Amino acid sequence: MELLQDLQWRGIIYQQTDEEGLKDTLHKEKISLYCGMDPTADSMHIGHLLPFLTLRRFQEHGHRPIVLVGGATGLIGDPSGKSEERKLQTLEMVQHNVAGLQKQLTHIFDFEGENGAIMVNNYDWAGSMDIVTFLRDYGKHVGVNYMLAKDTVASRLETGISFTEFTYTILQGMDFFRLYEDHNCKMQIGGSDQWGNITTGLELIRKMTTDESKAFGLTIPLVTKADGTKFGKTEGGAIWLDPEKTSPYEFYQFWINTADADVIKYLKFFTFLTREQIEALEESMKEEAHLRKAQKALAEEMTRLIHGEAALEQAIKISQALFSGDVKNLTATEIQQGFKDVPSYEHSSGEDISIVDLLVESKISSSKRQAREDVTNGAVSINGDRVTDLDYMIGNKDRIEGQFTIIRRGKKKYFLIKY
Missing domain, CATH: 1.10.240.10 (Tyrosyl-Transfer RNA Synthetase)
Structure with missing residues (x-):
């Protein structure tokens, strides 16, 4: 299936700046296109995935993806979706986060071959730029009225927005322009909240290039759940x-x-x-x-x-x-994953302990009487094996890799004993 048709069928396209122009361009040539994110944390979460997976779909059709991590814009903060100023991060925090995100993004894209992905960091061109250069070369081309009309800015005028966050859209627009100039990047992909920033980039490309420049923007919809709760x-x-x-x-x-x-x-x-x-x-x-x-x-x-x-x-x-319920063949690492959220108890003594005493000590059973009842009724399993002997002693033989014993009471209630 043709790429844009496939994206439409999947419901991925939310807005396009020039649908016919993009369709014609993709029919004629393989392009470079980019998607970026700011390093607000040292890991992505699944709410970040869709734009980058969409970018990868373009790579699978022969186009070259450019993956941008915002080492500079991350120091400023995108006002999109925020009702108040973001807390500024230190340069060290941002650089740490950049490294974490770049590592994760290498798993999503193919960086080898004719259309191998390119990883960029906007701190490389924005980090050393002086304020006069920024204002003369870029700020001159973006009108205040134009910026005030942006939803991300307009929504903050009542509660207040700093000049720092006010200029964010120019910084992101500068990214698009630089990638257009340096890598012939002809399109930016982003979430629906990035429409204003994407169009600022297109505005800079239009005003700052003299050739018949043609670039495009495409946004994807906000991912929602059918029940109205937040995805991810x-x-x-x-x-x-x-x-x-x-x-x-x-x-x-x-x-x-x-x-x-x-x-x-x-x-x-x-x-x-x-x-x-x-x-x-x-x-x-x-x-x-x-x-x-x-x-x-x-x-x-x-x-x-x-x-x-x-x-x-x-x-x-x-x-x-x-x-x-057959848990005895799990490794200690697998137990740490699978039983992360179950109730646990640390048995500090290295000595063997009777099953009844351990059930009471770990509060799995409310009393010795209840513990004896649970055991004799066949309601207790040790590492997946049912135990009905009241005199059963739990010792080294019951410790998986010497670290854990898994107790199940009833059909679904698991408890983890740690050593």
């Missing part, structure tokens, strides 16, 4: 790409728990499955919804893309172990 957020917070912040198992679980009302939309947005594959999964939801094939495909595709095949296999292994 859970009770535990954001779903990060950094495995230290959100483990591959938690990442996998987020996607596999997608509601039926959202899963096909997310398959179109986030995966590189073909139209035929997605339509087959949509049909399976009608014929065999209980198998949740669409959710499994979404979770597998996304976990493989961000964390790799080995991490995906590990996430599936943990999920299957927790579902079946």
Whole structure:
């Protein structure tokens, strides 16, 4: 399927500056295009993914992606979506965050070959620029009335906006102009809230170049959930790409728990499955919804893309172990991922302890009487094996890699004993 048709089918295109012009250009040539983000944290979360995955779709059709991390704009702060001034970060914080984001972005794009991706940092051209150069070379071309008409600025006029954040759109426009000049970059992709910044870049290109310059802007829609709640957020917070912040198992679980009302939309947005594959999964939801094939495909595709095949296999292994209760073959690392949020108790003594005493000591059972009842009724399992012997002693044989014992009470209540 032709690229723009595919993007339309997936529901990815929100706004375009020149639909026919872009279509004609893409038909005639392979272009360079960019998407950027500011380093407000040292990791991306899944709310950042769609623009970059859209950029990758262009790469898969032979175009060259330019990935920009805003080492300079990150020092200023984008007023988009904010009702008050951002807290300024130090240069050291921004540089640390830049390094983290650049590492993650290398997993999304192919940096080799004829149309290999290019990584840039706008601090390289904006960081050393003096104020007079900025005002003469760039500020001169952007009218105040033009900037006041921007939604990001207009929405802040009542509550107040500093001159620093007021000039943000010029800085981002400068990025587009520099990439146009240095890399023949003809298009910028961004979220729907970036429309004003993208058009500022187009305005600078139009005013600062003398040839028949032609550049384009494209925005993607805000990702929403069918129930109206915010996409990418859970009770535990954001779903990060950094495995230290959100483990591959938690990442996998987020996607596999997608509601039926959202899963096909997310398959179109986030995966590189073909139209035929997605339509087959949509049909399976009608014929065999209980198998949740669409959710499994979404979770597998996304976990493989961000964390790799080995991490995906590990996430599936943990999920299957927790579902079946057969947890004894999990490694300590897998237990740390899968049991991160279950109640835990640290047994500091290295000595063996009776099952009844441990149940009471760890508050799994409310009393010795209740503990004895739980054991004799077959409600307690140690590392997946049911224990009904009241005299059972928990010792080294029950410690997985010497670190953990997993106790399950009833069908679903897991508890983690740490040593």
